Amino acid sequence: MKTLTYVTALDASAGALMLCAVLLVWRRDLAALVRLLSVQGLALALIPITLGAHQRDGELLAVGIGVLVLRAAILPGVVARVLRGEPRPRETQPLLNTSASLLAVAALTVLAYAVSRPVVTLDPTPATHAAPLAIAVVLVGIFMLVTRRRAMSQVVGFLVLDNGIAALAFLTTAGVPMVVELGASLDVLLAVLVLQILSGRMRVKFGGTDLDELRELRD
Amino acid sequence: MSTMLLLGPVAVPLLAALAVAIFGWRRSTAYASVVGGCVVLADGGMLAARTQARHLALGHLLRADALTALMVIVIGAVSTLAIWASIEYLGVEINAAHTTSARARQYGVLVNVFVTTMALAVLANNFGVMWVAIEATTVTTAFLVGHRRTRTSLEATWKYVIICSVGIALAFLGTVLLYYASLHAGATAGALDVDTLAARAAQLDPGVTRLAAVLLLLGYGAKVGLTPFHTWLADAHSEAPAPVSALMSGVLLSVAFSVLLRVKVVIDIALGTGFLRVGLLVVGLLTLAIAASLLLVQRDYKRMLAYSSLEQMALVAIAAAAGTKLAIAALLLHVLAHGLGKSVLFIGAGHLQLAHDSTAIADVTGVIRRNRLLGFSLAAGFVALLGLPPFALFASEIAIARGVADVHLSWALAVALPLVVVAFAAIARQGVAMLLGPAATGSPALVFRRAVAAPMIVGLLACGLLGVTAGPLSQVLGIAGSSLASVQ
Numbered sequence: 001m002k003t004l005t006y007v008t009a010l011d012a013s014a015g016a017l018m019l020c021a022v023l024l025v026w027r028r029d030l031a032a033l034v035r036l037l038s039v040q041g042l043a044l045a046l047i048p049i050t051l052g053a054h055q056r057d058g059e060l061l062a063v064g065i066g067v068l069v070l071r072a073a074i075l076p077g078v079v080a081r082v083l084r085g086e087p088r089p090r091e092t093q094p095l096l097n098t099s100a101s102l103l104a105v106a107a108l109t110v111l112a113y114a115v116s117r118p119v120v121t122l123d124p125t126p127a128t129h130a131a132p133l134a135i136a137v138v139l140v141g142i143f144m145l146v147t148r149r150r151a152m153s154q155v156v157g158f159l160v161l162d163n164g165i166a167a168l169a170f171l172t173t174a175g176v177p178m179v180v181e182l183g184a185s186l187d188v189l190l191a192v193l194v195l196q197i198l199s200g201r202m203r204v205k206f207g208g209t210d211l212d213e214l215r216e217l218r219d
Numbered sequence: 220m221s222t223m224l225l226l227g228p229v230a231v232p233l234l235a236a237l238a239v240a241i242f243g244w245r246r247s248t249a250y251a252s253v254v255g256g257c258v259v260l261a262d263g264g265m266l267a268a269r270t271q272a273r274h275l276a277l278g279h280l281l282r283a284d285a286l287t288a289l290m291v292i293v294i295g296a297v298s299t300l301a302i303w304a305s306i307e308y309l310g311v312e313i314n315a316a317h318t319t320s321a322r323a324r325q326y327g328v329l330v331n332v333f334v335t336t337m338a339l340a341v342l343a344n345n346f347g348v349m350w351v352a353i354e355a356t357t358v359t360t361a362f363l364v365g366h367r368r369t370r371t372s373l374e375a376t377w378k379y380v381i382i383c384s385v386g387i388a389l390a391f392l393g394t395v396l397l398y399y400a401s402l403h404a405g406a407t408a409g410a411l412d413v414d415t416l417a418a419r420a421a422q423l424d425p426g427v428t429r430l431a432a433v434l435l436l437l438g439y440g441a442k443v444g445l446t447p448f449h450t451w452l453a454d455a456h457s458e459a460p461a462p463v464s465a466l467m468s469g470v471l472l473s474v475a476f477s478v479l480l481r482v483k484v485v486i487d488i489a490l491g492t493g494f495l496r497v498g499l500l501v502v503g504l505l506t507l508a509i510a511a512s513l514l515l516v517q518r519d520y521k522r523m524l525a526y527s528s529l530e531q532m533a534l535v536a537i538a539a540a541a542g543t544k545l546a547i548a549a550l551l552l553h554v555l556a557h558g559l560g561k562s563v564l565f566i567g568a569g570h571l572q573l574a575h576d577s578t579a580i581a582d583v584t585g586v587i588r589r590n591r592l593l594g595f596s597l598a599a600g601f602v603a604l605l606g607l608p609p610f611a612l613f614a615s616e617i618a619i620a621r622g623v624a625d626v627h628l629s630w631a632l633a634v635a636l637p638l639v640v641v642a643f644a645a646i647a648r649q650g651v652a653m654l655l656g657p658a659a660t661g662s663p664a665l666v667f668r669r670a671v672a673a674p675m676i677v678g679l680l681a682c683g684l685l686g687v688t689a690g691p692l693s694q695v696l697g698i699a700g701s702s703l704a705s706v707q
Contacts, residue, residue, distance in 0.1 A: 121426065177411060180348060
């Protein structure tokens with residue numbers, strides 16, 4: 001792969017990752033969140049695939065395809081099952097309105113660039129120059145977890161956070177060791193499956209998945 | 220032989236889980252699980268004997284040193300007691316039709332897999348695998364916390380999984396950054412291995428390592444129960460079945476902390492001892508303040524025990540901040556003694572909960588008059604937890620205080636001491652209210668069956684014995700202390 005196309009492809013994937021995160025904050029329709037999550041998984045998978053093609057690294061290419069299957073198909077599929085049987089598939093009342101949320105995302109992106117300075121300066125390559133965007137995606141994921149009130153949007157927030165971490169791992173180190181990658185992917189899948197089962201039980205017990213119902217336990 | 224010792228704590232509970240999965244939760248498989256816990260304990264003892272001079276390793280996968288041996292001992296001891304107590308607990312629940320045999324089977328499988336994941340976390344030779352194991356503990360305990368399937372237990376489970384997964388995700392971010400720094404410090408194969416990282420620590424880039432250190436402290440801190448992610452702890456502990464609370468409180472928190480101790484060795488070389496010391500002190504003292512204030516207003520005895528664990532973990536964090544050989548050795552003794560004492564209390568609390576169908580302190584009165592043996596066992600558990608002699612927490616708390624004073628952190632002691640006194644008074648007052656005095660009219664009869672009494676009494680004896688003499692363990696504590704100490 002020519003250097004220029006390599007850099008363009010890498011920047012485009014990281015940019016698409018971030019754009020999806022912004023759109024996820026913007027949209028209220030829960031079905032749209034699942035589609036966006038799937039697109040974000042695709043953007044994430046393009047990072048190791050681009051790196052693998054550039055470095056002629058077959059293992060990295062294989063990891064990229066694994067990431068594609070897991071994050072663009074399987075995980076959004078599990079999230080979609082949370083949605084099934086939902087009477088009102090919309091985020092009703094997030095703690096912040098849309099414009100305030102988008103402003104917060106802008107602020108978080110600036111923050112991400114500020115805190116990730118040492119990451120870029122340690123090894124300034126085209127890949128690490130995109131690393132601040134991965135950190136921004138992590139922060140956006142945490143932001144979604146804190147401000148959203150529906151069980152499914154929290155699961156989406158958790159996966160956005162996780163996508164950001166995976167992107168950072170690929171951009172800085174071309175991926176963590178294989179055994180860790182496999183274990184971490186399995187953990188994420190199991191955690192999301194657990195959350196899916198719990199949200200099903202929640203619908204039976206509480207008649208919905210509004211997290212404001214969760215307020216019986218306090219001191 | 221050493222391969223078997225390294226594989227044992229991971230494989231034996233897994234086999235027990237398999238047995239429960241195939242044959243269901245019945246007398247034979249339940250006792251097989253208890254024996255599995257004993258095997259882990261014995262394995263820990265043999266590891267302790269063999270890791271005195273050097274550490275054992277199995278490729279890049281598993282590794283054992285004195286800290287590992289001690290943590291395997293804690294895991295084995297507490298899981299033996301907790302699974303033993305589970306037999307009676309599940310039996311009563313099945314008799315009262317609160318649970319089904321299918322759910323008892325699920326419980327038995329998950330408890331054993333939970334022990335396996337904890338053993339993997341302390342035996343892993345790689346910071347990435349340690350992370351995978353700690354996150355796996357969250358996944359395996361989720362349905363254990365939600366075992367009772369009530370509205371409140373569902374709420375507790377949701378909060379537990381979300382908060383711990385997010386916290387642990389931050390730790391993964393920190394691990395990735397540590398890996399990045401390690402690769403740029405010249406490490407190639409096994410750049411996340413415990414020994415490789417310790418050897419390369421001096422060359423790690425300080426900027427990236429600082430970022431990693433903060434994330435690792437916050438992330439693993441979430442699983443230990445340290446602020447700002449401590450909120451899951453009381454909910455999960457109060458809703459989980461009592462033997463599971465015993466396991467979580469007694470070992471899970473300290474297993475997560477042992478990972479933090481390993482991280483600390485690397486960070487201290489890379490950034491100097493000051494960086495994590497400040498972080499641990501801030502987090503530890505804040506957690507202590509939160510625990511003490513919530514203990515004061517507590518009206519639920521299982522939540523009270525949970526906040527007491529928060530208090531103990533805060534003390535452990537402060538001891539780690541001091542970082543002397545004495546402080547680390549005392550911290551590890553504290554972890555073992557607290558694991559035993561807290562399990563005894565949770566097992567007893569579970570028995571009270573089953574009898575009263577309530578966890579409110581006000582509903583439980585005059586336990587000593589109603590059943591002398593249960594009352595005195597609980598009283599002894601409280602005495603142990605409050606750090607009074609002859610139990611081991613007395614020795615470990617004094618040694619922690621000395622360790623902290625040795626590195627001129629007396630101001631931290633001055634802040635911590637009043638908080639510890641407040642927590643002491645709060646727990647003592649609630650304990651007295653429940654145990655002493657006359658029983659309220661209409662209190663249900665307390666039957667203290669041998670199956671519940673045995674694990675409690677064995678746990679108390681072990682905790683008391685440890686307080687009189689640590690025996691051969693004192694040498695292992697010393698070795699672990701000096702290998703993890705950041706200052707001499």
